[in-house]
Amino acid sequence: MQINPELQKYLTEKILPEYAKNDSGHSAEHIEYVIRRSLAFAGQLEGADTDMVYAAAVYHDIAHHIDKKNHEKLSAEIFFADEQMKRFFTDEQRVIIKEAIEDHRASLDGVPRSDYGKILSSADRSTDAEEFLRRTHAYTLKYFPESTADQIVERAYSHTLDKYGREGYAKHYVEDGEYTVFRKYIDTLLQDRALFERKYREINGF
Numbered sequence: 001m002q003i004n005p006e007l008q009k010y011l012t013e014k015i016l017p018e019y020a021k022n023d024s025g026h027s028a029e030h031i032e033y034v035i036r037r038s039l040a041f042a043g044q045l046e047g048a049d050t051d052m053v054y055a056a057a058v059y060h061d062i063a064h065h066i067d068k069k070n071h072e073k074l075s076a077e078i079f080f081a082d083e084q085m086k087r088f089f090t091d092e093q094r095v096i097i098k099e100a101i102e103d104h105r106a107s108l109d110g111v112p113r114s115d116y117g118k119i120l121s122s123a124d125r126s127t128d129a130e131e132f133l134r135r136t137h138a139y140t141l142k143y144f145p146e147s148t149a150d151q152i153v154e155r156a157y158s159h160t161l162d163k164y165g166r167e168g169y170a171k172h173y174v175e176d177g178e179y180t181v182f183r184k185y186i187d188t189l190l191q192d193r194a195l196f197e198r199k200y201r202e203i204n205g206f
Helices: 005-021 028-042 050-059 068-081 083-087 091-102 115-123 129-143 149-164 177-190 193-204
Strands: none
Touching: 005 028, 005 050, 005 083, 028 050, 028 115, 050 068, 050 091, 050 115, 068 083, 068 091, 083 091, 091 115, 129 149, 129 177, 129 193, 149 177, 149 193, 177 193
């Protein structure tokens, strides 16, 4: 899908480098993953504006290093305050992108307000189980550094269950074969606590 070259140049040169400030789970590599998936899902939305999809994906975690608990709101504010975006989008489009960024978080109560929000939220879901468990481990080491090995594993299992268990908060809104395979594998791990711990320790090398 074609992206406005000027928009792509600006976001690549001015915005993506800001992700060096985030933790490894929300780095530029993660953003590239979300961009790829967002643009693929845009094909499921008739008449989707790929520039809007692209911009939402680029900005969605930009404020994670500032306040991880409220990063979706702060990221949306940073996008909306960027005067350069007025060169590429109407005021109405900017509001839709802002709302999509606000609505992308897996733990969102309710449903994203637009199809753009649904695309971004779905694109942000993990499809690589090992990468998800590595990100979970990195997060724990950063924010809970005093945890014992058993506490680390228990937190990882509880987090995975809360997010991807039968009553988990992670939602999905588009057709996504990668995610379907991922969920089946995660279900297998969640049904066997010993298997989960063995795989988690193996993946994270402890």
